[in-house]
Amino acid sequence: MAFRHEIEALSGHAARVNLCFQCSKCSAGCPLADKMDLQPAQVMHSIRLGREEAVLNSRAIWLCLGCETCSARCPQQVEPAAAMNAARIIALRRGIKPSVKEIGVYYRGFVDNMRLNGKIHDASVAGITQLLTGQLIESLPLAWKLVVRGRVKPPPLPLGGGRFRRLYNNVLAKEKGH
Amino acid sequence: MRYGYYPGCSLEGISVEYDESMRRLFERLEVTIEDLPDWICCGTLAAPSLSPLLGLATPLWNVARAKREGYDRLIAPCSACLYHFKHAAKRVAENAALRAEVEAVLEMPLAAPPPIIHPLELLAADAFEPRIRGSVQRDLSDLKVVCYYGCHISRPAAVMQFDDPENPQSMDRLLSWVGVQVLDWPGKVDCCGAHFSMIKPGIVVDLCARLFEAALEAGADAIVVACPMCHANLDTRQDEIAAKLSWPLRMPVLYFSQVLGYAMGLPAERLGFQRHIVDPVPLMVAKCQQRMKDEG
Numbered sequence: 001m002a003f004r005h006e007i008e009a010l011s012g013h014a015a016r017v018n019l020c021f022q023c024s025k026c027s028a029g030c031p032l033a034d035k036m037d038l039q040p041a042q043v044m045h046s047i048r049l050g051r052e053e054a055v056l057n058s059r060a061i062w063l064c065l066g067c068e069t070c071s072a073r074c075p076q077q078v079e080p081a082a083a084m085n086a087a088r089i090i091a092l093r094r095g096i097k098p099s100v101k102e103i104g105v106y107y108r109g110f111v112d113n114m115r116l117n118g119k120i121h122d123a124s125v126a127g128i129t130q131l132l133t134g135q136l137i138e139s140l141p142l143a144w145k146l147v148v149r150g151r152v153k154p155p156p157l158p159l160g161g162g163r164f165r166r167l168y169n170n171v172l173a174k175e176k177g178h
Numbered sequence: 179m180r181y182g183y184y185p186g187c188s189l190e191g192i193s194v195e196y197d198e199s200m201r202r203l204f205e206r207l208e209v210t211i212e213d214l215p216d217w218i219c220c221g222t223l224a225a226p227s228l229s230p231l232l233g234l235a236t237p238l239w240n241v242a243r244a245k246r247e248g249y250d251r252l253i254a255p256c257s258a259c260l261y262h263f264k265h266a267a268k269r270v271a272e273n274a275a276l277r278a279e280v281e282a283v284l285e286m287p288l289a290a291p292p293p294i295i296h297p298l299e300l301l302a303a304d305a306f307e308p309r310i311r312g313s314v315q316r317d318l319s320d321l322k323v324v325c326y327y328g329c330h331i332s333r334p335a336a337v338m339q340f341d342d343p344e345n346p347q348s349m350d351r352l353l354s355w356v357g358v359q360v361l362d363w364p365g366k367v368d369c370c371g372a373h374f375s376m377i378k379p380g381i382v383v384d385l386c387a388r389l390f391e392a393a394l395e396a397g398a399d400a401i402v403v404a405c406p407m408c409h410a411n412l413d414t415r416q417d418e419i420a421a422k423l424s425w426p427l428r429m430p431v432l433y434f435s436q437v438l439g440y441a442m443g444l445p446a447e448r449l450g451f452q453r454h455i456v457d458p459v460p461l462m463v464a465k466c467q468q469r470m471k472d473e474g
C-alpha cells in the first residue's frame with residue numbers, strides 16, 4: 001500500500017492528504033511549529049510525495065501534542081493531527097525508534113501502567129518517565145511540593161487491571177488475526 | 179436526567195482539588211451525579227499511538243459502560259478524556275463495521291451511547307442561570323480574571339460540537355453570572371503543552387510563558403481553567419516561567435468550579451485552595467474584603 005493510503009486508512013480517513021493545498025495555515029497555528037524539523041504543512045506534503053523515511057524519522061510526529069489547532073483551522077478539513085498520529089503508529093510498527101526518545105518512553109510507560117490497574121497512577125508514570133529519561137533529580141523539588149499538598153496519592157495495589165488487560169488482549173488477538 | 183460522572187486519572191492524583199470542587203459545586207446546585215463504576219483510563223494519546231484499535235477501545239469501554247448503566251449524559255471534567263471519548267464515539271458512529279470490531283473487543287454493545295459532555299456544557303446552559311445567580315453569597319465583583327479553555331473543550335468543532343472553537347464563551351458566561359469581572363484576552367484556546375510537562379518541561383514553560391504574558395497584559399488577577407492539565411502546567415511552573423520572562427510571577431490559577439463554589443459561599447478548604455502551588459487564598463480574601471470595606 002502506498003504510504004499516503006496507509007496514513008489515510010490508519011486515521012480512519014480523517015487525514016485526507018490529497019485535499020491539502022499547502023496554504024500552511026496548520027503550520028502557522030501549530031504551537032510547536034518552531035521546534036519541528038518538518039512543520040505540519042511539510043509533513044502533509046511529504047506524505048503525498050511518499051517521503052516515507054523523512055516523515056517516520058522526523059521529530060515532528062513525536063513533538064505533535066495532538067492539540068488539534070491544525071485540524072480545527074484547515075480550510076480543507078484535512079486533519080493533520082490525525083496524519084501525525086497515523087505516522088506514529090506506522091513508525092512503531094516498522095520498529096523505527098521515536099526520534100524524540102522521551103515521548104516514546106512516556107507513551108509506552110503509560111500503557112504499561114494502565115495494565116496494572118486499568119487507570120494510571122499519574123505520579124508513577126511521571127516518576128518512571130523522568131527516571132528513564134534522566135530528568136528525575138530536577139523534578140524532585142516540585143514532586144515534594146505536590147506531596148505535601150496532598151496531590152500525590154500512594155500507588156494503589158495492582159489489583160484492578162483485569163478489565164483493561166482483557167480488553168488489551170482482545171485487541172492483540174484481533175490485530176494478530178489481521 | 180441521570181448524570182454519570184467520569185473523573186479520570188488526573189482528578190484522583192495531581193488535580194484532586196478539581197474533583198473536590200466539582201463535587202461540592204454539584205451538591206450546592208443540587209445536581210445528582212453517579213460515579214461511573216469500574217471506569218478505566220481514557221488512554222490519552224498513548225493508546226492510539228500504539229494501536230488504532232486500542233486507541234478506540236480504551237475510551238469506548240467507559241462509554242459502553244455508561245450506556246449499560248443507563249445514564250442520560252456522561253460528564254467528563256478533563257478535556258483530554260472528553261476529547262478522546264467524543265472522538266472515538268464519532269468514529270464508531272460513522273462506521274458500522276468499525277463499531278462491530280470495537281464491540282467485539284469490548285464485549286459490550288455501543289449503539290446509541292449517551293452524549294458525553296464537559297461540566298461547562300451542563301452548567302452554562304440557560305436553564306442553570308437563575309439557579310447559579312441565585313446561589314451567590316460572596317461578592318467577587320472586584321476580581322478580574324481571564325478564562326483559559328485550552329485545546330479540547332471545543333476543538334475540533336466537528337468532534338466536540340460545543341461552544342466556539344476560536345472564541346469560546348461558556349466559562350465567561352458562568353463566571354459573569356456569579357459577578358466576577360471576566361476580561362477578554364487572546365490566549366483562550368492556545369495550548370499549554372499538556373502532557374509534555376512530564377517529558378519536555380522546557381516546552382511547557384515556553385508555551386505557558388506566552389499565556390501569562392497575555393493574561394498580565396489583559397490586567398487579570400487570576401487565570402481560570404477547566405482542564406486538569408492546563409491547571410497543572412500553569413500552577414506548578416511559575417518559578418521557571420518567571421526566570422524565563424525575568425519578572426516576578428505569582429498569579430493564582432483556579433478551576434471554574436472553585437471560583438463558582440467560592441462565590442456561592444463554600445469554604446476555601448472544601449474547594450481545595452490549600453493544594454495549589456500558588457496560593458489563591460490571599461487574592462480571594464482580599465477581593466471579598468475590599469468589597470465589604472467599600473460598602474461599609
Ligand code: SF4
Nearest residue numbers: 020021023024026074
Ligand atoms: S491547513 Fe490544511 S490545506 Fe493548509 S497546508 Fe495545512 S493541511 Fe494543507
Ligand code: SF4
Nearest residue numbers: 030064065067068070
Ligand atoms: S495537533 Fe500537532 S501538528 Fe497539529 S497544531 Fe497541534 S501540535 Fe501542531
